[in-house]
Amino acid sequence: MREFELIDKYFSPLSTGGRGVSLGIGDDAAILNVPDTHQLVVTTDTLAAGTHFFHHDNPTDVAWKAVAVNVSDLAAMGARPLWLTLSITLPDAEETWLSRFAQGLKEALTFYDLALVGGDTVKGPLSISVTAFGQVPKGQALTRSSAKPGDWIFCTGTLGDAAAGLALLTKKLRTDESSQDYLLERFRRPAARVAAGIALRHIASACIDISDGLIADLRHILKSSGDLGARIDLDALPTSKALENLCSDVELWEFALAGGEDYELCFTVPEDAHDRVAGVLQASGVQAVPIGRVTTSGDIEFLHVGQPVRLALSPWEHFET
Numbered sequence: 001m002r003e004f005e006l007i008d009k010y011f012s013p014l015s016t017g018g019r020g021v022s023l024g025i026g027d028d029a030a031i032l033n034v035p036d037t038h039q040l041v042v043t044t045d046t047l048a049a050g051t052h053f054f055h056h057d058n059p060t061d062v063a064w065k066a067v068a069v070n071v072s073d074l075a076a077m078g079a080r081p082l083w084l085t086l087s088i089t090l091p092d093a094e095e096t097w098l099s100r101f102a103q104g105l106k107e108a109l110t111f112y113d114l115a116l117v118g119g120d121t122v123k124g125p126l127s128i129s130v131t132a133f134g135q136v137p138k139g140q141a142l143t144r145s146s147a148k149p150g151d152w153i154f155c156t157g158t159l160g161d162a163a164a165g166l167a168l169l170t171k172k173l174r175t176d177e178s179s180q181d182y183l184l185e186r187f188r189r190p191a192a193r194v195a196a197g198i199a200l201r202h203i204a205s206a207c208i209d210i211s212d213g214l215i216a217d218l219r220h221i222l223k224s225s226g227d228l229g230a231r232i233d234l235d236a237l238p239t240s241k242a243l244e245n246l247c248s249d250v251e252l253w254e255f256a257l258a259g260g261e262d263y264e265l266c267f268t269v270p271e272d273a274h275d276r277v278a279g280v281l282q283a284s285g286v287q288a289v290p291i292g293r294v295t296t297s298g299d300i301e302f303l304h305v306g307q308p309v310r311l312a313l314s315p316w317e318h319f320e321t
Helices: 003-014 059-076 095-111 161-169 177-188 194-202 214-224 249-258 271-284
Strands: 021-023 038-048 080-090 115-123 127-137 152-156 206-209 229-233 265-269 288-295 300-304 307-309
Touching: 003 095, 003 115, 038 059, 059 080, 059 095, 059 127, 059 177, 059 194, 059 206, 080 095, 080 194, 095 115, 152 271, 161 177, 161 249, 194 265, 194 271, 206 214, 214 229, 214 249, 214 265, 214 300, 265 271, 265 288, 271 288
Parallel strands: 080 115, 229 300
Antiparallel strands: 038 127, 080 127, 152 265, 152 288, 206 265, 229 288, 300 307
């Protein structure tokens, strides 16, 4: 199958207009409109076979994840997703794989109310690059750089599930069938917290999505906000029953703190906003819990039942040697 036949068959049918789209797939570039009252927010992520997913993974899940991890970046900025472009490198134009991938892409586009507006296809080792575009009212974007000492640190959802799902796939963990299904779903089909990010625009002082593990991503907030520190209550970490039943306390902490690919939101709020978080997030259907405070120490400290604990954690690194 030739490149343009492939595009016409599997991807052009997914380009069905969308908010602000003057011209989508079919020309040299898309033409998109952003209201004067808003700012454009743009992010790009690449998923490579063998690094972010297995070659034998269901293509429907691969497509979903490729979209969701990009939308998660928009959520962390408080942006509403609008459009995306897809560049995919394929070793072969295998039609069964492409059909299932296109189905997963369609599901994700529908779920997140996105329009596919362009992209590219190339022959080579399997990888998927998505660029997602969103918009946010001027001056209301969330960033990593405005946390202050004394701010509360919150996390949405539960932590460590995706890393446990990966550990199950690689036979490093075993569990019962119901827990396995839940943890694998969390790894294969992450949920971007778009509604939560939008709700946090007027309350969060800083925000980031948790892709490389809570501690690694929290460090980005602390560094960007002026080399601050944090005190984390290990007993407050939000974890699922499926993970709790699988691990000792130390293993649980390791998954929750350093596992990665949770795509939950870690955010900070001032002291006077602590009690408003639950109400602000209620309409989003997502809960968040306080797990610690921002400090001036320049380092991250851990407490268990009120006492200091030392942990050796290894967060995800793309180019670790």
